[in-house]
Amino acid sequence: MSAATPLPETRVLAIASHVVSGHVGNKIAVFAMQSLGCDVAALNTVQFSNHTGYRQVRGTKTSAAEIWDLYEGLKQSYLDNFDMMLSGYVPGAASVEAVGRIAEALRARAQEQHETNSPGSFFWVLDPVMGDHGKLYVADDVVPAYKQLLHHADLILPNQFEAELLSGVAIVSMETLHEAIQVLHEQFQVPHVVITSVSLASPDHPVSSLSVVGSSRTSTGKARAFKIVFPAIDCYFSGTGDMFGALMVVRMREAVAAQEASSQGADALLSRRAWLSDDAVESVDLPLARAAEKVLASMHEVLSKTCEAMPAQMAKANALLDRKGIVEADARAKALHLLKSGAAELKLPQNVDSLRSPQVNFRAVKMEFK
């Protein structure tokens, strides 16, 4: 680990999709967390040949009953001793409910383990994967299923559209975004929220940039929001949300451990419910802000390197199609889409150093509202 405070031993259960080829879901999350030293259990909710962005896919889904059965398999062999859980794409409302029951059981188990009262002994990072850019890509009943679970989660990572679905607030400005976060903190009792890839106009926010907005609630449920602005990369990637979630798991725990180490005599932050900082801590000083900065630094490096490699890969792809004599317009367009999807797969294993020791250049700034 590059940080001054090493990551405490961390055993994580990751529940998400598996693709044979490429880097989305658990395929990217497991490697990212393992590379940072976690012991990761991976419960795969599907086994697909590739991600659905290719527009054609083969494979099978794991049923809600099978998901639960795998959890019971862990439990019966004393393998349910997790410090954290990360949940991503879960197909269908029944499976979402099963994942919620698993989180509750793991939390109870973690608390039983500790002789002293330690509500922070389990921490669930929930990525409520439902859709993007105004389009739902799960069944309608998944939305209420997630709403039911929110109060069990410690940190949620919706994108802008998912934050709208969960909060019921139409997000059209930074003010309404803040309102949505406030609803998630107060009404749904979510301790920490990070809204990923926000693309709202704002004075300090050039057109070619994106931001993430994060907040940890105070003891009275008030938002403490910060924003991190970073340059957009002109490529369409899949798996960025999954990579973000995996890195947040590790960097959040690391940042909380670091804050705990620097505040001698104070309550151990890692043993508090949801690792919530004192009300006196400003938004930009939150462990959540430190974690998000580091995560975005890693992501920006990996995405930049992936994007840089794409032109050469597409030149090869075109040469392949020429050689194969695929010239008819529709066939060529379809083939190029597939090859472009392949070229856009995140180059994570080839850039492990960007995961382990990223250069942090984008800093959290405080968001203030009247």
Add this chain to the structure above:
Amino acid sequence: MSAATPLPETRVLAIASHVVSGHVGNKIAVFAMQSLGCDVAALNTVQFSNHTGYRQVRGTKTSAAEIWDLYEGLKQSYLDNFDMMLSGYVPGAASVEAVGRIAEALRARAQEQHETNSPGSFFWVLDPVMGDHGKLYVADDVVPAYKQLLHHADLILPNQFEAELLSGVAIVSMETLHEAIQVLHEQFQVPHVVITSVSLASPDHPVSSLSVVGSSRTSTGKARAFKIVFPAIDCYFSGTGDMFGALMVVRMREAVAAQEASSQGADALLSRRAWLSDDAVESVDLPLARAAEKVLASMHEVLSKTCEAMPAQMAKANALLDRKGIVEADARAKALHLLKSGAAELKLPQNVDSLRSPQVNFRAVKMEFK
């Protein structure tokens, strides 16, 4: 990479089991190969909660038809462009046959890709997982299914028992072991063989040590055998064969690339069928020997560190059972077996440096026979 010659770009298809918790099969192989910079596609032949050494397990198997379907999913999206394949545990003869057909198809695809004749453009590392210590743990018809496939493989990694099953030679001495290798080279046309965890008495082989024996055939099918002796570690681990196979994939390619780089003007070794060295190359100078040395160095470090951590973990396990009041002899023994299995899971993610830059202490020595 620690080696002077960097690993050429390597895209690998890994076909093996997946466990949610723990480190066997693809769960360990994928991470090991990714950590060394490979782009790894993982086709999981089962999804089990844990490995079968726990003596209780939940989960599902992937059928032969599903395995083939996933391969077709890759193919239809131009994702079947692999340089190497690693196959491990495959449940049932029909699935073993499917894996063989996949290897043949990938080899044909790889050769089609290259404009020049390049029979070395695809390399299959086959771990014929069937049993250990005289006991078969797959169905009887898996043995002939593997025999049918052997001539398609480039490197096989049987343990001593599996080498007996495949060659038909009863291995009771280093001489008969050598005979088995000769049969695999000549009768089954296998280019490279490494027999893992050999525990035969030998003058240079103290009781507390193990060895691996490797050989690359000459152009006339003769064995060129070497042996690497290393200290046994007094712990029972699962997943060591899977880790060995994964690391051999990477280190073999790296060693062949290094040999190619050092012999200017010679034929490019990586484009030759099965990367077979000239007949003049001595056993201890084979890329296979270099690779095996490096793999064993990594394994010895990871296994030692895993073993060192076990007493503390078992003390915790006993405390847990005391707290839970599990005192009745049978129940306690069962629980301790489960907890010990958990403690013996290879600590790979926690010891990435041992994977990346191991200290090579055990060297290949030539095996000579009349």
